[in-house]
Amino acid sequence: MSETLAESTSPEVEAADKDQRARFVRWREAHPTAVRNVRWALNILAALLVLGALLLPNKIVYLHPRAFVRIPAEAIIGAAVTLALPRRPRLVVAAVSGAALGVMTILNLLDMGFNDYLGRPFNPVLDWELLDDAQSYVADSMGGAVAVAAVIGVVVLVLLVPTVMALATVRLSGLLVLDRRAATRGTLLAATVWVTCSALGLQVLGIPLASEHTAALTALQAKRVLYTVRDEAEFQKVAKTDAFGNTPGAQLVPDLRGKDMIFTFIESYGRSAVEDPGIAPGVDKTLDTSTAALAKAGFHAKSGWLTSATYGGSSWLGHSTTLSGLWIDNQQRYRTVMASDHLSLTKAFKKTGAWDTVGVMPGVQKGWPEQKYYGLDRVYNAFQLGYQGPKFSWSTMPDQYALEAYQKQIHSKKRDKPLMSEIILTSSHQPWAPIPKMVDWNDLGDGSVFKAIQKAGNKASDIIADPTRSKQEYGKSISYSVTALTQWLERYGNDDTVLVFLGDHQPIARVSGENASRDVPISIVAKDPKVLDKITSWNWTDGLKPSHNAPVWKMSSFRDRFLTAYGSTPHPSK
Template identity: 70%
Template sequence: MPDSVDRLGPAAFVRIPAEAVVGAVVLPALPRRPRVAVAAGCGVLLAALTVLNALDMGFRQYLGRTFDVVLDWSLLGDAESYLEDSLGSATALAVVAGAVALVLLLFVLLALSVVRLTELLARHPGTARRSTLTAAVAWVACASLGLAPAAVPLASHRTVTALRGQVHRVSDTLRDEAEFRKVARVDAFGNTPGDRLVPELRGKDVIFTFVESYGRSAIEDPVMAPGVDRMLDARTKALARAGFHARSGWLTSATYGGSSWLGHSTTMSGLWISNQQRYRTVMASDRLSLTEAFRRTGAFETVGVMPGVQKGWPEQKWYGLDKVYDAFRLGYRGPKFSWSTMPDQYALQQYQERVHGKRPAAGKGRMSLLILTSSHQPWAPVPRMVDWDRLGDGSAFKAMEAAGDKAADVIADTARSRAAYGRSVQYSVTALTEWLQRYGTKDTVLVFLGDHQPIARVSGNHASRDVPVSLVAKDPKLLDRIAGWHWTDGLRPAHDAPVWKMSAFRDRFLTAYGSTPGPKRN
């Protein structure tokens, strides 16, 4: 069984497995009781590897990487929550129950199958020896000649390879944890005094915004790009008429298809946070986040608006946010749009009324962190823009949600998913830039970016991990300070615009706006 969807096909199963040949030699030679026990154990091992292969296929499709047997079990709970939010409790329960039953059945059937085959070989030793010898000779011949119809080798040792790969992954994970702790302790700005952090932004209204699943594919994929590109060009012109100018580039995200918090924390920490263990390590550390840098100055109020947060969020402390508005603190009385708890336009209006529209303490600026969610999969139903003065408590969205596409109809349809994804990105970016056009001031500095690419079913099996990033402001001096970045003018980065690792953004931003490294800490 292959470990990725794009390799799944009949040719993958028409092969001669070396492990079966070895088993056919060894197992029948054992006394009956040990033979049955060993055969059942081999069946259980095959079942375990099959489950891990299936998880690898799912993780490659949704997260662009293989399943980590040490770290990723906790993400299965998140997957269940996603299904419940997207398809409803009953459907999620049925899917989970079906998956558990299938796994249990797989373990039982494979154990029984290997025992049965082993006993069959033991009862017919002559035929078994001749057949095994024939299979062994065929395997050696196919391996020597490199026979691989449909690019799949006929001589296979997939089980051993998969087992060895799992062992190496576990070893790499454990080693990575120790090495990353050392890297995380080295922080150029960790000991920088507050008065030497972002001095060029004092008194400004700085807003960092992550747009869910806003990836390079939205701007360059031939199916999705035309609508998104027209929107970006139109919004660039609209912002210019309001006195705002933008520059844009690319960042390579530490995650793909999901696990948005890894992208958020990578951007804010200046560290490559590509798995859950690294995330936990950073959240428990005193590593300076970009948002904490503003709080440390004493010259900024720091606020977070997180409509996707629906439970306790202890990460608030590491991010250095004085106050956080989660899904339950924004007064929304409308319907959920699948996973998204509320449309981005509503969340932005509440940000305006509860935060941005109020003056910070005398002499202070404000730094805000916003996480927009309307472009989160499964992209059905997708909200539409309404008159800003009619948003109210969100009840106006009830008819829109009821008339929209159903998540169950879109989630497994590639063509509809891609079209809906493009519309969702257009909606989110339009809502954000209309808010800026409507409420932004001469002191507003908006940085917005994607957290990761959409899943492979939408972006393709070989898409990059790049996401767009834009900086928008009225003050030309603020844009002049990033002239050396060579970003593209406007909201749409050119294909050949600079590409940085997402972890490089924190230090480049701090340096561009006057921060100086403090005494080294390690």
């Protein structure tokens, strides 16, 4: 250690350092114009970075030039503080403020992504773990190399932005104190202009000139954190209250005894699929055709709307909200419910002792401890359905194959009890490329038949950034999933089959549009007229396509309404 230190401070090393510094000084003296230009370029760049960060919106729709022609109050206050401080505190405050501004910039960028995909801002307490899901989604949709590059880019961004922003604020603080008198006059003038613009409500292209944008967003982030912390304690109390928590099994869904119950979620099947002019024609035609085909086979349906607890993604929040009867709109609430004894709708069937219960989860590719909460005797994941064909982007297998595997491995087997099944269909998962096509049911085999279809399909990279094509392909994927499900019912359903199917959430904003509702269609299909007679008072629309003015309920209300309609007796937990 001492020898190394001695070497590093040897006369030879010191001489080399002095020589290098001397050469730099001579170059700087020989090129004063270049040095001056570089300094001004760095000063301008630092100012643009800081101003840009202070005015950066947190939604992509607000990302336009006029958002950056405002006067940020934070810059004026920062200049005043800088001019008032001695050198050492000034450098510390500038560096810390710059790093904090860099962190805020990253949060704004995350807000942009979350608002665009999930219809909500980033939660700084809960959402970090979702970034791993995002990485998996990119890997499945765009390939492993793109996912690795994206991860590297994010890591570099997280490290670089706060550092560069800190350097920029330190540089600007040094520039201000070079001429304190002029800087003070300029700060006072800027403050006067800001106050005037604020008082008069002056705007440029509809945006107020006086800005306190970053301060407002910082306060908003703080409120999110505070709300999240408070919500955890409050929701734990809510989850312990259950209208059917102490209902004996014999008093749960007695009017469905002997029925094979199937609860199916169709990925991203939202109201936009049925009503958006750019999507609906193809989907509505499929719904009408499927309604007619089911009627010919003896099945009839009623349909309505549920308002989902999630949007654009996080499908498990929609599943758990529907089946738990609780509003589960974040990961913290989800974890709380999964660890609770709150009765899920699927577990209600298990509690009766009158049904075998099973889950078909082609999107699950690892351990799934939620099986216990949902009361499923057995779960078939992506590796247990015998599929040997290609993946279709994120989806591990086409819905038609998953349904046929369910038929062969589960539904067709003789048993002493009827079956209650929860099935998650995944072919309509974004980025909607490539999309599988229906094949003859007798040709499905082990799924190898889909290799040519997958190879001939669109590439995800060609669809994901194109809003028009995303809409078109999204509509096709919903039509495919609905067709696969209803054809399965025509082919294998019987007098005792009852199918409940719904969407888990709307597609992302690029497809559903800004400010789209969170509504999803829900349908109940059965041959036995008594099943649908039980929900006559719901005033749902006949057929698979709910009318525009059909009843809209919160998704969390469905469990209790369903249990009540089919004869369950409430016995609240205490």
